[in-house]
Amino acid sequence: MPDTLPTISVIIPVLEERSAAPVLESLRVVDYPSENLEIIVARGKQPSRQRNLAVGIADGELLYFLDNDSIVAPGLFLRAVATLRAHHADVVGGPSATPRNDTLLQRCFGYAFASPFGTLGSRRRYRSIGDVKEATETDLIMCNLCMYRRVFEQATGLDERLYPNEENEFLNRLTRQGVQLVYDPQAIVYRSQSKTWAKFARQVYQYGRGRIDHFFVAPRFFNPIFLIPLAFLVYLLTLPLLVFYNPMTILPLVAYAALVLAASATASDREHALAAFLLRLGIFPLMHLAYALGTAQKLAENLLAGMRLPVMPIHTTKIKTFSSTSWTMDERAAPVDRPLVAGWR
Numbered sequence: 365m366p367d368t369l370p371t372i373s374v375i376i377p378v379l380e381e382r383s384a385a386p387v388l389e390s391l392r393v394v395d396y397p398s399e400n401l402e403i404i405v406a407r408g409k410q411p412s413r414q415r416n417l418a419v420g421i422a423d424g425e426l427l428y429f430l431d432n433d434s435i436v437a438p439g440l441f442l443r444a445v446a447t448l449r450a451h452h453a454d455v456v457g458g459p460s461a462t463p464r465n466d467t468l469l470q471r472c473f474g475y476a477f478a479s480p481f482g483t484l485g486s487r488r489r490y491r492s493i494g495d496v497k498e499a500t501e502t503d504l505i506m507c508n509l510c511m512y513r514r515v516f517e518q519a520t521g522l523d524e525r526l527y528p529n530e531e532n533e534f535l536n537r538l539t540r541q542g543v544q545l546v547y548d549p550q551a552i553v554y555r556s557q558s559k560t561w562a563k564f565a566r567q568v569y570q571y572g573r574g575r576i577d578h579f580f581v582a583p584r585f586f587n588p589i590f591l592i593p594l595a596f597l598v599y600l601l602t603l604p605l606l607v608f609y610n611p612m613t614i615l616p617l618v619a620y621a622a623l624v625l626a627a628s629a630t631a632s633d634r635e636h637a638l639a640a641f642l643l644r645l646g647i648f649p650l651m652h653l654a655y656a657l658g659t660a661q662k663l664a665e666n667l668l669a670g671m672r673l674p675v676m677p678i679h680t681t682k683i684k685t686f687s688s689t690s691w692t693m694d695e696r697a698a699p700v701d702r703p704l705v706a707g708w709r
Contacts, residue, residue, distance in 0.1 A: 371686060372396070372441060373424030373513065374403045376432055377414035384432040388683075388691075396441040398689040408678035412530040415506075416521040417680045419513065424686075427516055431507035435463065435554040443551045444510040447496060453544040455511040455535070457504035458551030459492055468636050470557040472643040473564050476651055477557075481627035484589065492549035499547035500539065501585075506531035508553040515543055523581055525673050529574030536585040564647075565654040572658025580666050590659070596620070597656035624648045 374391065378384045384405050391403065402424055406414035419427060426448075428441065447456045462474025476482040478491035487493065489505040497503075509531065519537055522530045535545060558564040572593070579586040599606075599616060606613035628644035684691030 369397060369400050369442075369445060370425040371400045371402070371423070372426045372428050372510075373419075373422035374401060375406070375415055375418045375422065375427055375429045376404065377406045377408070377411040377418070378432045379411075380407060380409060382432055387430050387432055387434045387436065390434075390436040393438055394436055394441055395438040399686055401441075401684065402682060402686050403684040403691055404680060404682050406678060406680045409676050410524065410527065410678065412522040412527045413524045414678050414680070415530075416524060417678055419516055419521060421680055421682060422513060424513060427511055427513050429506055429509045430553065431555065433555050434460070434507050437552060437554075440551060440553065441510075443548065447546060447548045447551065448510070448512075451496065451544070451546050453546040454515045455499075455504070455509070455538065455543060455545045456548055456551060457499065457509040457546075458548045458553070459488060459490055460505050460507050460555045461491060461552050462557055463554045466556050467559070468639060469561075469643060470559060472640055472647055473557040475640075476644065476647045479627055479630070481623055482648060482651055488547060488549070492552060494549060496546060496548045499535075499545040501532040501535040503547040504531065504535060504545065507555060508551065510551075519543075525581055525671055526574065526577050528571055529578040532575075533578050533582050533585065536582060561646075561650065565650055568651050568654040569658040572655040572660075573662035574658075576659050576662040576666060577671060580671055593652045593656035594659045594663075597653060597660065 376384050376387055388403070391401075394401075402422070404418045404422060406418040408414045415429065426445070428444070430436065444456050444458075447453065459478075462471055462478075464471075466474065474490060477489070478487050480487055483490070485500075485502040488503045515538065519534065519541065522534050524530075526533055539545060558567055575590050596616075603613065603617065624645060627648055628641050
């Protein structure tokens, strides 16, 4: 019954040149009382600030953060509410999985994100693993994250200096405050992976940049494990000199190549096993080196010039209210602005 379920404000940030149609279409068939849902689209070029401003006009008891391309399973909201209640949690999230109808290359990108060799503990963000568990920032992803609105507001929202990695810093803050985070492997959304090698490399490169910004904003939460790709890049650049003085210094590269082979051969696509294997041989090194380049460049930029945050226009729109049972697909309706009372500005 609708009155036994909490109201949910769905928060969707959208870049100016993109559309929220994929997620909005999937929300049309979600198995949740329509009168208990409101949908807010925030359009701009600063996703962290867009989310903060969207929460500023939200009226739901719960916030559900999605991306414009998050494809929601019909039972997602009911699952999230049930998990929050069963585990007395404040925040719940699940994986962002790769759709089966993605191309072979896209599925290989998704496999790399979801593999231990590709992303270590962060693999739970991209694949259903295990049972419901207490979570850390490495388990949860912003495109599929649900929490009580009071939790978001009490934590003063997302740090607007960060994107990506804004959810990592935010979840670290919540953990420090004693907020209960839960990972539910069955609370799944589907998001297509990058369609080209160049877009995939840029995506991972941006992740590396975001991790360094995270370090400058909140160094106490920084995990040195995220510097491993950068250390490996430095090793590769200095390898000719190292080998000249000691041929044994090539062994780490040999070990890395063996790991690439092993990770690429594991669980290959059954229909295109050889093609998937060959693609992954290139994907893993590209992933690690693109991430390393992102961390290296952003580290240099921040040390030389400091972090910079341009302020750009953002429009927030309630395209569905709690009182309505349907909504407009006009994502560019008249904006509604009611800023978060306490936020990172």
